[in-house]
Amino acid sequence: MSSMSVRYAWWGPPWQIGMVATSALLVTVAQIGVQQSRPAPGSLSQLAAILLGLAAMGLMFWSFWLLGRGMQRLSAVVGADAIRVMPGAAHNLGGAAWLWCALAVAVVASAGTAFVFDRDGGGQGARIGLTFVWLACFGGALPTSLKQVLAVPRADDRSWFAVLPFIPLVAAWQVPGGWGVLLLAVLVAAGVCWQFRMLIRRLERAPTAGESRPSWRRFSLPAVKTGPVVRALGRSGSILLGMLLITTAPWASYTHDMPFRLYILLMIFYGNDQRGMELAGLRLRWLAGLSRLQLIPLVLRQAMLPAATDIAVAALAGAVLHALGWAEAKELSVLWGQFVLMRMAFMLSSLCWIDTRSGWRPGRYLAYLCVFCVIALLDWLWGAEPAVTALLIHALAAVSVGAMRWRRLAF
Amino acid sequence: MPSRFHLDPHLPEPIYRQLMDQVRRLVAAGQLRAGDELPSVRAIAATHAVNPMTISKAYSLLEAEGVLQRNRGAAMSVADGADGGEQAIDLLTPALDRVVKEAAQLGLTQAQVIAALRKRMGNAK
Amino acid sequence: MNDAVIEAHWLRCTLGDRQVLRDVSLRVGAGETLGLVGRNGAGKTTLLRCLLGLAFPQGGEARVFGESATDMSPRAKARLGYVAQNADLPAMHTGEQLLALIAEWQPRWDAVWAAQLVERLAVPLQTRTEKMSAGELQLLALVLALGHRPDLLVLDEPVAALDPVVRRAVAAILAELQAERGTSIVFSTHILSDLERLATHVAVLEDGVLGLQREVDALKQDVVLCRIERQTPLPSMLQCAGVLSWRLSGHGAANALVDTTQLPLEHLRDEFGAAIKARRVNMEEFVVEYLR
Numbered sequence: 001m002s003s004m005s006v007r008y009a010w011w012g013p014p015w016q017i018g019m020v021a022t023s024a025l026l027v028t029v030a031q032i033g034v035q036q037s038r039p040a041p042g043s044l045s046q047l048a049a050i051l052l053g054l055a056a057m058g059l060m061f062w063s064f065w066l067l068g069r070g071m072q073r074l075s076a077v078v079g080a081d082a083i084r085v086m087p088g089a090a091h092n093l094g095g096a097a098w099l100w101c102a103l104a105v106a107v108v109a110s111a112g113t114a115f116v117f118d119r120d121g122g123g124q125g126a127r128i129g130l131t132f133v134w135l136a137c138f139g140g141a142l143p144t145s146l147k148q149v150l151a152v153p154r155a156d157d158r159s160w161f162a163v164l165p166f167i168p169l170v171a172a173w174q175v176p177g178g179w180g181v182l183l184l185a186v187l188v189a190a191g192v193c194w195q196f197r198m199l200i201r202r203l204e205r206a207p208t209a210g211e212s213r214p215s216w217r218r219f220s221l222p223a224v225k226t227g228p229v230v231r232a233l234g235r236s237g238s239i240l241l242g243m244l245l246i247t248t249a250p251w252a253s254y255t256h257d258m259p260f261r262l263y264i265l266l267m268i269f270y271g272n273d274q275r276g277m278e279l280a281g282l283r284l285r286w287l288a289g290l291s292r293l294q295l296i297p298l299v300l301r302q303a304m305l306p307a308a309t310d311i312a313v314a315a316l317a318g319a320v321l322h323a324l325g326w327a328e329a330k331e332l333s334v335l336w337g338q339f340v341l342m343r344m345a346f347m348l349s350s351l352c353w354i355d356t357r358s359g360w361r362p363g364r365y366l367a368y369l370c371v372f373c374v375i376a377l378l379d380w381l382w383g384a385e386p387a388v389t390a391l392l393i394h395a396l397a398a399v400s401v402g403a404m405r406w407r408r409l410a411f
Numbered sequence: 412m413p414s415r416f417h418l419d420p421h422l423p424e425p426i427y428r429q430l431m432d433q434v435r436r437l438v439a440a441g442q443l444r445a446g447d448e449l450p451s452v453r454a455i456a457a458t459h460a461v462n463p464m465t466i467s468k469a470y471s472l473l474e475a476e477g478v479l480q481r482n483r484g485a486a487m488s489v490a491d492g493a494d495g496g497e498q499a500i501d502l503l504t505p506a507l508d509r510v511v512k513e514a515a516q517l518g519l520t521q522a523q524v525i526a527a528l529r530k531r532m533g534n535a536k
Numbered sequence: 537m538n539d540a541v542i543e544a545h546w547l548r549c550t551l552g553d554r555q556v557l558r559d560v561s562l563r564v565g566a567g568e569t570l571g572l573v574g575r576n577g578a579g580k581t582t583l584l585r586c587l588l589g590l591a592f593p594q595g596g597e598a599r600v601f602g603e604s605a606t607d608m609s610p611r612a613k614a615r616l617g618y619v620a621q622n623a624d625l626p627a628m629h630t631g632e633q634l635l636a637l638i639a640e641w642q643p644r645w646d647a648v649w650a651a652q653l654v655e656r657l658a659v660p661l662q663t664r665t666e667k668m669s670a671g672e673l674q675l676l677a678l679v680l681a682l683g684h685r686p687d688l689l690v691l692d693e694p695v696a697a698l699d700p701v702v703r704r705a706v707a708a709i710l711a712e713l714q715a716e717r718g719t720s721i722v723f724s725t726h727i728l729s730d731l732e733r734l735a736t737h738v739a740v741l742e743d744g745v746l747g748l749q750r751e752v753d754a755l756k757q758d759v760v761l762c763r764i765e766r767q768t769p770l771p772s773m774l775q776c777a778g779v780l781s782w783r784l785s786g787h788g789a790a791n792a793l794v795d796t797t798q799l800p801l802e803h804l805r806d807e808f809g810a811a812i813k814a815r816r817v818n819m820e821e822f823v824v825e826y827l828r
Contacts, residue, residue, distance in 0.1 A: 460710075462734045
């Protein structure tokens, strides 16, 4: 009988782990070094600081990507009976999981440090990066898990929770000096570790009486039955909350936090699966042989109507915010314009979806990209600065969102 | 290697009995002679995809009957003096029993049955 | 009788408010093959999962290689192979990656034998599991469960998705493994298929109750299917030692499976004053009649 040593077969070769850890350390040290030189605005040092901030976040993203893969595999193994009865499965996976947890903490701490020490220079890069990671990790996961915990019956109802992940992010941003963000980064790492711990316990635990499959989701409430009115309220609520977050938070100055703002809008729709469900029906009809012409009235009814409703709700929400004196008219109008564009992009992307039979839907991401670019162009026309940076960021955002969805990385 | 046995698990006859009957018949007909080695349990099990315990059981019972003998190692061969005419007619007993029974059910006389048998055997030649 | 490789004593299992297993006891010795037969929902999968400690029974106990199934040592697990009903292999892995992984986990893994199995069963190694057909997944799961030449193999509907040619190949591989290692096999199926040729024992599970457990050879020799006919009506039910099943088929006629060692046919004939035609049955006929 061989010893039950820890193996990393599914976790990437050790050099990968080593590279992430070493890079994290180097980036942190460089960040501190650049900060010590007090870079002047527009100087090369400031550019270096921005690049370092982005590098830190890139690392974080990489490590979370690896962690995400690991998590998926671990869950798959926990679920596979044939593998659970193999010798050493729990030991191997448990050991590898802990190793990766440690790595997550290291990298997140590095990114957080970058942010704290580089508030003047590359803070923006770090902020954008952290937003990315946050959304990748929690934008999708949190609403989904909340939905599971509450046993909400329809995927549609995820819109209830879509904006919830932003609240801690906003709160963290409010803490001066960037310490809130550091704290948040540590919390993210802790959350990931906790999830791993739960999985490991699930692996090690013997099943309980009558259990068909060991489950660690023990807090399920009875299924909530929601009608169309409740769902409409939920969606309106999430749109209102999203706009409130965008317009009232002091960090949301128009120029610097464009990507963040767009992400919030994006996530409102991300949580809204109704469109997809409706269009899945349309796609079936298309496959069943209805012509495009015949599909138009269906598309209008099933896709345009919800889009129009959302846009109207957003306008209403803007009016309410303005009446309360929480947002300026110009900013709201710009925001509303973006909202309309994004909603349209979603609708268009859904139409692209009808056309493709495969899971990979390039049209969808092309639509995102176009909308982001149009928004950036409008920013520039409206005299917002720095438009070129914004354009780049938007393009990057669109590509990465597309890539994330394509590779199913958002976990 | 093509097997000289035909084992059909879908028959009501247990597999070990099918094998035993076939070995006995081959020995009686002289196609297997004293000292001839039989395929190993493993070979038959693999060729016919049947449980090796079933094959072992057939071999052991045949050994107890004196048809087979176990050589050094695990190989089985036909036992000395296992061939012979007396056993051959014994093998027909089940078939003859069935003829007798069905003839009774159909109300045939002995003479009728023998005549029919003779005619058939004459034709066979 | 040899030592039990896997055994269950009075297993009771409830899922939700449904009693899935009611006091099930069984044992399988070295080299034996138990075919577990039953209709859909009879509790076959739950029984196999309880036998392996993947589900925890409310009552009774399952033992594997003499160890409690819910607390198996790595040593016992290393002698065990299991193919689950839906071959729930992790997604995002090619067959090759999974083989490499399992090879690291199984101390007794035989890479040469595993490669032979892959070739003989034509398992696609470069395809990712989520893109495999049900049959390909089942074959991959079989190779993963066989590569360490287990002493006990538990197969939940192992050939359900396979074509007849591959089924036969699987049966031949299992027979070879049994000849070589004396591996015990427990398999479930809703109808005896090509694995019938491997079964030394058969057990019929009906609504969570193990109604019958026999050696296949004894069953084929001792049990006959009787057609019972008389002028007057026959009882609709017959509970009597030796009568395994009783089914009315028309006025004054019934089909019954009778164990002739317990109930000689003459007794049955005298009891009912009826004409009886009896014939031997193969396993498939037996199971169909028994479960009808």
